[in-house]
Amino acid sequence: xxxxxxxxxxxxxxxxxxxxxxxxxxxxxxxxxxxxxxxxxxxxxxxxxxxxxxxxxxxxxxxxxxxxxxxxxxxxxxxxxxxxxxxxxxxxxxxxxxxxxxxxxxxxxxxxxxxxxxxxxxxxxxxxxxxxxxxxxxxxxxxxxxxxxxxxxxxxxxxxxxxxxxxxxxxxxxxxxxxxxxxxxxxxxxxxxxxxxxxxxxxxxxxxxxxxxxxxxxxxxxxxxxxxxxxxxxxxxxxxxxxxxxxxxxxxxxxxxxxxxxxxxxxxxxxxxxxxxxxxxxxxxxxxxxxxxxxxxxxxxxx
Amino acid sequence: xxxxxxxxxxxxxxxxxxxxxxxxxxxxxxxxxxxxxxxxxxxxxxxxxxxxxxxxxxxxxxxxxxxxxxxxxxxxxxxxxxxxxxxxxxxxxxxxxxxxxxxxxxxxxxxxxxxxxxxxxxxxxxxxxxxxxxxxxxxxxxxxxxxxxxxxxxxxxxxxxxxxxxxxxxxxxxxxxxxxxxxxxxxxxxxxxxxxxxxxxxxxxxxxxxxxxxxxxxxxxxxxxxxxxxxxxxxxxxxxxxxxxxxxxxxxxxxxxxxxxxxxxxxxxxxxxxxxxxxxxxxxxxxxxxxxxxxxxxxxxxxxxxxxxxxxxxxx
Ligand SMILES: [Zn+2]
Numbered sequence: 001x002x003x004x005x006x007x008x009x010x011x012x013x014x015x016x017x018x019x020x021x022x023x024x025x026x027x028x029x030x031x032x033x034x035x036x037x038x039x040x041x042x043x044x045x046x047x048x049x050x051x052x053x054x055x056x057x058x059x060x061x062x063x064x065x066x067x068x069x070x071x072x073x074x075x076x077x078x079x080x081x082x083x084x085x086x087x088x089x090x091x092x093x094x095x096x097x098x099x100x101x102x103x104x105x106x107x108x109x110x111x112x113x114x115x116x117x118x119x120x121x122x123x124x125x126x127x128x129x130x131x132x133x134x135x136x137x138x139x140x141x142x143x144x145x146x147x148x149x150x151x152x153x154x155x156x157x158x159x160x161x162x163x164x165x166x167x168x169x170x171x172x173x174x175x176x177x178x179x180x181x182x183x184x185x186x187x188x189x190x191x192x193x194x195x196x197x198x199x200x201x202x203x204x205x206x207x208x209x210x211x212x213x214x215x216x217x218x219x220x221x222x223x224x225x226x227x228x229x230x231x232x233x234x235x236x237x238x239x240x241x242x243x244x245x246x247x248x249x250x251x252x253x254x255x256x257x258x259x260x261x262x263x264x265x266x267x268x269x270x271x272x273x274x275x276x277x278x279x280x281x282x283x284x285x286x287x288x289x290x291x292x293x294x295x296x297x298x299x300x301x302x303x
Numbered sequence: 304x305x306x307x308x309x310x311x312x313x314x315x316x317x318x319x320x321x322x323x324x325x326x327x328x329x330x331x332x333x334x335x336x337x338x339x340x341x342x343x344x345x346x347x348x349x350x351x352x353x354x355x356x357x358x359x360x361x362x363x364x365x366x367x368x369x370x371x372x373x374x375x376x377x378x379x380x381x382x383x384x385x386x387x388x389x390x391x392x393x394x395x396x397x398x399x400x401x402x403x404x405x406x407x408x409x410x411x412x413x414x415x416x417x418x419x420x421x422x423x424x425x426x427x428x429x430x431x432x433x434x435x436x437x438x439x440x441x442x443x444x445x446x447x448x449x450x451x452x453x454x455x456x457x458x459x460x461x462x463x464x465x466x467x468x469x470x471x472x473x474x475x476x477x478x479x480x481x482x483x484x485x486x487x488x489x490x491x492x493x494x495x496x497x498x499x500x501x502x503x504x505x506x507x508x509x510x511x512x513x514x515x516x517x518x519x520x521x522x523x524x525x526x527x528x529x530x531x532x533x534x535x536x537x538x539x540x541x542x543x544x545x546x547x548x549x550x551x552x553x554x555x556x557x558x559x560x561x562x563x564x565x566x567x568x569x570x571x572x573x574x575x576x577x578x579x580x581x582x583x584x585x586x587x588x589x590x591x592x593x594x595x596x597x598x599x600x601x602x603x604x605x606x607x608x609x610x611x612x613x614x615x616x617x618x619x
Binding site for chain 2: 206
């Protein structure tokens with residue numbers, strides 16, 4: 001055994017390591033099952049270059065795409081009570097939270113940052129599906145409230161990218177109450193005359209859809225995103241029928257009048273910039289409305 | 304035929320014994336007054352024992368009891384000159400959420416609530432209290448009507464949840480619920496909600512973002528059903544009992560979490576044993592809550608309502 005471990009094993013280890021790295025360099029597309037090289041995938045912001053399938057994307061990559069590198073500041077979010085119900089299922093809730101924090105490097109399922117798009121102040125909140133399925137508990141609620149307040153302070157727009165399985169069950173009724181809480185925050189933002197753009201990404205379901213995600217002045221979804229209230233499995237069990245093709249997909253919701261548009265990831269920044277130009281007209285010092293630039297240089301730059 | 308829950312079996316046995324004795328005394332003229340009296344005392348004691356220490360899972364079953372008074376019973380007993388109003392003006396009428404104008408305790412109000420139905424036919428007609436988008440859009444429409452005419456709103460919550468169906472999703476169940484919550488947070492009139500049975504998730508909170516939220520003693524209110532929670536977090540629906548306990552869904556738990564303002568006592572043995580007394584007690588609590596709110600300025604009410612919900616889950 002000793003001769004093997006001394007001589008042969010390192011070589012074998014190297015071999016193993018190499019294949020592992022090679023595997024991580026390639027990602028299999030869930031849409032078309034083709035392999036995509038990591039650099040191509042990164043360049044396309046995690047959209048499959050072969051079939052256009054939109055894969056999950058890390059919140060910080062999204063922020064860079066929206067504001068440009070270094071064009072934004074991530075804000076520190078207010079703390080909330082850890083484990084308000086002292087909840088325990090097969091695991092303790094604090095243990096689940098700890099694991100999610102280690103995995104994502106985030107305190108909870110949301111990131112809030114502010115920056116500028118086309119010289120308009122914009123506050124952006126992004127739900128992180130990798131953190132306990134982007135579920136909404138008090139921390140996400142608190143962050144949405146903080147984001148809406150910051151937008152009001154800065155007289156800026158609010159853009160929320162949703163990705164969530166719904167309520168954080170481990171926070172019980174308090175997670176349900178976040179639906180009312182976030183809705184109140186959005187209502188106050190709207191009353192201040194500021195635009196709120198909701199971008200629904202895959203998946204946006206449950207209590208997040210049935211509160212702030214569906215209350216945008218403008219509602220956008222990424223292609224193929226699952227968007228709905230009840231889960232497909234629950235519906236199937238209730239009606240005991242097969243669901244229609246494309247059910248709860250972004251394109252299906254667009255057809256049923258529930259969205260303003262389905263926009264590919266690569267176009268989101270341009271679309272949001274246009275919307276904000278129209279909804280937040282910049283005035284001259286004398287108060288006159290400045291003409292809407294068709295496509296200013298800053299806006300035309302690839303994100 | 305009275306419906307008994309599993310844990311009520313000893314109660315059922317005692318009651319049938321009493322009934323049997325009564326029947327005997329009528330036919331044979333046997334004097335059993337003393338024996339019946341003794342058994343009735345025992346029955347009361349048994350009900351007290353059972354109902355003062357109901358587990359959260361047992362409360363869930365009481366909250367779903369088929370003979371529990373439902374919204375239409377409350378309207379019949381508490382609301383005078385009730386005028387039912389129908390439709391969302393967009394697509395249809397939803398019988399799972401009934402609503403209308405009426406007089407409560409001397410004032411006109413808008414009253415609405417989920418209706419589960421009381422027999423097979425009415426249960427189907429009311430879709431077991433599971434509303435579709437049309438129900439929530441009707442609720443929002445009538446809240447706006449109340450706001451326009453300065454009428455207080457009373458909402459009665461009793462649903463296992465919003466209906467999970469293809470049509471409901473296509474017509475924007477999530478959007479309808481979100482708008483209904485938004486409307487709750489916009490109207491400048493006194494608004495009281497009572498969770499009278501099951502407060503099931505988004506379908507419940509859609510009409511319960513009120514100035515005062517009351518809850519019957521054995522009602523439950525939660526983000527997901529115990530069965531649903533168990534199947535997701537415990538990977539088995541048979542763990543519903545554990546899930547019910549973990550979720551803190553009872554009235555006293557929710558007062559502790561400051562989600563519910565006041566618990567309304569139920570008669571001994573639960574609301575289903577004495578619907579009339581239950582409804583009357585809820586009526587008294589509603590009257591107190593509304594008079595308290597009517598003393599406040601409309602703008603103040605809305606500010607306080609928003610602050611209350613915006614503070615839910617805030618640290619300190
Ligand atoms: Zn592909």
